[in-house]
Amino acid sequence: MDHFLYKDGVLHAEDVPLAEIAAQVGTPFYCYSTATLERHFRLFDEALEGLDHLVCFAMKAASNQAILTFLAGLGAGMDVVSGGEYARARAAGVPGERIVFSGVGKTRSEMRMALEGGIRQFNVESEPEMEALSAIASEMGVIAPITVRVNPDVDAKTHAKIATGKAENKFGIPISRAREVYAHAARLPGLKVVGIDVHIGSQLTDLEPFRQAYRKVADLTRTLRADGHDISRLDLGGGLGIPYEHGNSAPPLPVEYGRMIHEELGDIGCEIEIEPGRLIAGNAGVMVAGVIYVKSGEGRDFLILDGAMNDLIRPAMYDAHHDIVPLNEPAPGVEKRPYDVVGPVCETGDTFARARQLPPLEAGDAVAFRGAGAYGAVMASEYNTRPLVPEVLVKGDQFAVIRSRPTFDEMINRDTIPPWV
Incomplete structure (x- = not known):
């Protein structure tokens, strides 16, 4: 469920017409609903009721300071994967004890930053990383709390580019080596195993891969405790999918996911951490783009938008589907027609959809890409010297621009010409 609905024939974000935002901000832009963000966070929090737990928002999905500050106010922790994300989380008022630091390539400067500013734990992914973290922590006279990311070799049955739990993926250590790696961690002076x-992947639409992975984690917990390790915390990652395509079967709900966690891990005596990102932010955001031209081609019509692959790269990178809907509700029974929906970037890959059935549209109309709140604005770029897309946050009948569109001068003036040119 989201809060982007037609009211009196106009698509609204909560109680604000998206056309009103477009008139003030211009297109393309991203718009987020606070009501949807809150609802989705609370669904996860309630799903784990009865377990000692922390819901950490995976910041890589959406990292605008307004979104982070809002979620932090609801009690969310944060899952960060870079020093920049750590700095954003702290700037949003998230205390260090509610931040977990994930990622396969943490640098020594990032480790130092987190140890100085406070951290709940590092999710370490290799022995060289453990050794580097121990050395930094010892040098600083502190102890770094860690979990070790284990790779359970479970096929998440998701897109190859977002699968992370198979043996060939770069993440974590093979679960078959877990005992020796944990023994090594216990010998390092700057670390404390907690x-x-x-984490097996993203956009999962079936609970069975989760269940397989969590059973392996439960068995490993018992084994490591028998080896003398104090395993008190299980970080289960994120990855629960969202329904990108209207009418298709919906992925499992957070309550079903939570029930499965209770069944598999409820009696193991560990605090549970989860790191949802997409399901909290995905359907909480849309990208609105304007129609520049409708072009007739050889056997097809092109809907040419002012939004492009640099603004929303998921279709070009992942062949991802986003429902596309007009801001003005079509009349009942209107006949749809196929469009190739494309952007203005000089690449054939700048294509959002092929032969998409849409009501007739004209230059000057606008459309919304649903399910664009996660991995949308955060992955945007200034390719073709196109300004970064602005972001807008809505609450009830209010909206605010939470990131402005830069001017061409601002973009150009970031460059420095050396005196010898």
């Missing part, structure tokens, strides 16, 4: 970390 738990186990696992």
Whole structure:
């Protein structure tokens, strides 16, 4: 469920007409609903009721300061994967004890930053990383709390580019080597083992891969405790999918996911951490783009938008589907027609959809890409010297621009010409 609905024939974000925002901000832009963000966060929090737990928002999905500050106010922790994300989380008022630091390539400067500013735990992914973290922590006279990310070799049955739990993926250590890696961690002076970390991929639409992975984690917990390790915390990652395509079967709900966690891990005596990102932010955001031209081609019509692959790269990178709907509700029974929906970037890959059935549209109309709140604005770029797309946050009948569109001068003036040119 989201809060982007037609009211009196106009698509609204909560109680604000998207056309009103477009008139003030211009297109393309991203718009987020606070009501949807809150609802989705609370669904996860309630799904784990009865377990000691923390819901950490995966910041890589959406990292605008307004969104982070809003979620932090609801009690969310943060899952960060870079020093920049750590700095954003702290700037949003998230205390260090609610931040977990994930990622396969943490640098020494990032480790130092987190140890100085406070951290709940590092989810370490290799022995060289453990050794580097121990050295930094010892040099600083502190102890770094860690989990070790184990790779359970479970096929998440998701897109190859977002699968992370198979043997060939770069993430974590093979679960078959977990005992020796944990023994090594216990010998390092700057580290304290606090738990186990696992994350098998993103946009999962079936609970069975989760169940398989979590059973392996439960068995590993018992084994490591028998070896003398104090395993008190299980970080289960994120990855629960969202329904990108209207009418298709819906992925499992957070309540079903939570029930499965209770069944598999409820009696193991560990605090549970989860790191949802997409399901909290995905359907909480849309990208609105304007129609520049409708072009007739050889056997097809092109809907040429002012939004492009640099603004929303998921279709070009992942062949991802986003429902596309006009801001003005079509009349009942209107006959749809196929359009190739494309942007103005000089690449054939700048294509959002092929032969998409849409009501007749004209230059000057606008459309919304649903499910664009996650991995949309955060992956945007200034390719073709196109300004970064602005972001807008809505609450009830209010909206605010939470990131402005830069001017061409601002973009150009970031460059520095050396005196010898």
